[in-house]
Amino acid sequence: MPPKRFFKRKTPYGADSGSGTGNAGADSPQIQFDLGVEKKKVTVRKFKNMKLIDIREYYQKEGLWMPGSKGISLTEEQWNALVNRMVDISEALHKIDDKEQLDVMKVALETKNIAMKEQTREQSAGAGAGAAAEEEEDEDVDDVEFEDVSEAPDAKRVKTE
Known part of the structure; x- marks a missing residue:
């Protein structure tokens, strides 16, 4: 069995995804809230027909805000448990x-x-x-x-x- 190949993403997250819109998240709805603390943001989005709440740190690269590796994604059920x-x-x-x-x-x-x-x-x-x-x-x-x-x-x- 040949080894798996890994490819680096040629365009940064949030840049042109090849769809011609120039926005990778254009096909899925999302709402973003700035927490006002050290570049932390909350994003409510849909991914593969599943509602997610992301709490993530963002950084700026070439004028675009990109999600960092520090963060968490919660499903709607997990979010409700946290709120409770x-x-x-x-x-x-x-x-x-x-x-x-x-x-x-x-x-x-x-x-x-x-x-x-x-x-x-x-x-x-x-x-x-x-x-x-x-x-x-x-x-x-x-x-x-x-x-x-x-x-x-x-x-x-x-x-x-």
């Missing part, structure tokens, strides 16, 4: 300097993750008798979360004194 966790992420950002508060938050998040996994498992198993059990388990998880959160700081304080 935004409150937790913001809270962690504010508590990152206080180890005690961060430990309490970790316990609460672990409990929350367990509850989310249980809920997903029960939804996939069926909605019939599982709905009543789900409500009972949610109450149990809430109790555990409350106990863990209230006991964790006391345990830490006793050890540090």
Whole structure:
């Protein structure tokens, strides 16, 4: 079997793609937002009929803004998961300097993750008798979360004194 050949792109990304339009992204819609921080931009685009959100660093070459290798592309599902966790992420950002508060938050998040996994498992198993059990388990998880959160700081304080 002959070795694979690799070819370098003759035209930079965003330049003439041979379609005569002079814009490589002309056939697929995209919207770009400047984050205003160190050349970082968010692009919402479609690729192979899939919606993507790119968070990427850009650089300028020969007058064209080109995407750098530093960045991430998220599918719509991944983006929604990130948005759903935004409150937790913001809270962690504010508590990152206080180890005690961060430990309490970790316990609460672990409990929350367990509850989310249980809920997903029960939804996939069926909605019939599982709905009543789900409500009972949610109450149990809430109790555990409350106990863990209230006991964790006391345990830490006793050890540090």
